Amino acid sequence: MNARTPGKPELLPDCCGLFSATITLLLLLYGEGTIFHVVGVRGAPLLFYTSCTMLAIVSHIRSMICDPGKVPIFLNFSEEYYEYGALKCHDCENVKPQYAHHCHTCLCCVVLMDHHCPWVNNCVGILNQKYFVLFLVFTLMCCSQMALHVTLLFLSQTPLSVWTMAFAISLAILCAVFGLFVLIMLVDQLSAIWERHDSRYEAMMLVFGEPLSYRWLLPLDPTRALLRFYFREAQNFFPKEQPGETSQPNSQSNSQPNSQSSSQPSSQSPQPSPQPSPQPSPQSSPQPSPEEPHEESADRDEFDPLTRRRTGTNVSD
Numbered sequence: 248m249n250a251r252t253p254g255k256p257e258l259l260p261d262c263c264g265l266f267s268a269t270i271t272l273l274l275l276l277y278g279e280g281t282i283f284h285v286v287g288v289r290g291a292p293l294l295f296y297t298s299c300t301m302l303a304i305v306s307h308i309r310s311m312i313c314d315p316g317k318v319p320i321f322l323n324f325s326e327e328y329y330e331y332g333a334l335k336c337h338d339c340e341n342v343k344p345q346y347a348h349h350c351h352t353c354l355c356c357v358v359l360m361d362h363h364c365p366w367v368n369n370c371v372g373i374l375n376q377k378y379f380v381l382f383l384v385f386t387l388m389c390c391s392q393m394a395l396h397v398t399l400l401f402l403s404q405t406p407l408s409v410w411t412m413a414f415a416i417s418l419a420i421l422c423a424v425f426g427l428f429v430l431i432m433l434v435d436q437l438s439a440i441w442e443r444h445d446s447r448y449e450a451m452m453l454v455f456g457e458p459l460s461y462r463w464l465l466p467l468d469p470t471r472a473l474l475r476f477y478f479r480e481a482q483n484f485f486p487k488e489q490p491g492e493t494s495q496p497n498s499q500s501n502s503q504p505n506s507q508s509s510s511q512p513s514s515q516s517p518q519p520s521p522q523p524s525p526q527p528s529p530q531s532s533p534q535p536s537p538e539e540p541h542e543e544s545a546d547r548d549e550f551d552p553l554t555r556r557r558t559g560t561n562v563s564d
Contacts, residue, residue, distance in 0.1 A: 261365075310369060344356070390426030
C-alpha cells in the first residue's frame with residue numbers, strides 16, 4: 248500500500264478549481280477590508296469578525312490541500328479476490344473499496360466521497376469533510392456579521408459619501424448572494440452527514456473524529472480514531488456475505504481431517520477423548536491476547552461511532 252500517502256498535502260492542478268478557490272479567498276479578504284475601512288467596525292466586533300475570517304481561510308486552505316481520503320494503490324492485489332466480491336475501478340485500474348467512489352477530476356477513488364467541490368478545488372471525503380464544514384460555518388458567520396453591520400450603517404442616518412455608499416451596497420449584495428449559497432451548501436452537507444447514522448450526534452462524531460469538544464471548532468489534524476477508520480474502510484474490499492462464504496470451505500477442510508482422525512482411532516475410543524482436552528486448554532490460556540491487538544480493541548471501544556457504523560459492537564478486524 249503505497250504511492251498515495253494519507254494526509255500528504257497536494258494541490259490539484261485544475262484551472263477552474265484554482266480560479267474558483269482564489270475567488271473564494273478574495274471575497275473573504277474583501278469583506279474583511281470593507282468592514283474595517285468602509286463600515287468602520289472597531290473593537291470587539293472587529294476582533295470577532297477577523298477571527299471568523301481567519302478560521303474560514305484556514306479551513307478553506309486545509310480542505311483544498313489535504314488528502315480527502317484517497318484509496319491507496321495496492322500493487323500486490325491478486326486477481327482471484329475479484330471472484331469473492333471485490334470491486335475494481337476501471338478508471339484508475341485499482342481495487343475499489345465498498346464505500347469508495349471514483350472522482351473523474353482527481354482521477355482517483357475516495358473513501359466516503361461526498362462530492363467534488365470546485366470552490367475548494369478538491370474532493371470532500373472522510374479526511375477533509377470536517378474542514379469543509381468548518382469553512383461553511385465560519386463563512387456563514389462572516390456573512391451574517393457583515394449583513395448586521397451594513398444594516399446598522401444604513402439605520403444610523405449618518406451622511407455617507409458616494410464611495411462609502413457604493414462599497415456598502417456591494418457588501419450587502421455579497422452578503423445576500425454568497426451567504427445564501429453557503430447556507431444551502433451547509434444544509435446539504437449536514438443532511439448528507441446525518442443520513443450516515445441513526446443518531447445525528449454520532450454521525451457528526453464520525454466526521455469530526457472525536458466526541459463534542461472545543462476541537463470541533465478548530466481545523467486541526469485528523470484524530471487517530473478517524474485515521475484508523477479511514478484505513479479500515481480503505482481495505483474493506485469484500486461485502487458482508489464474503490466472510491460466511493469463505494468460512495464454509497475452511498470449515499469443510501477442517502472437518503475432513505477431524506472425521507478421518509475420528510474414524511481411524513475408532514477402536515481406541517477411551518484414549519482420544521482425554522488427549523485433545525488438555526492440549527487446547529494450555530495453548531489458549533497463555534496466548535489469548537497479544538498486547539497490541541488488545542490495546543487497539545480497547546482504544547476502539549472508546550469511540551463507538553467509528554466502529555459501530557456498520558459492524559455493530561464487534562470491532563475486530
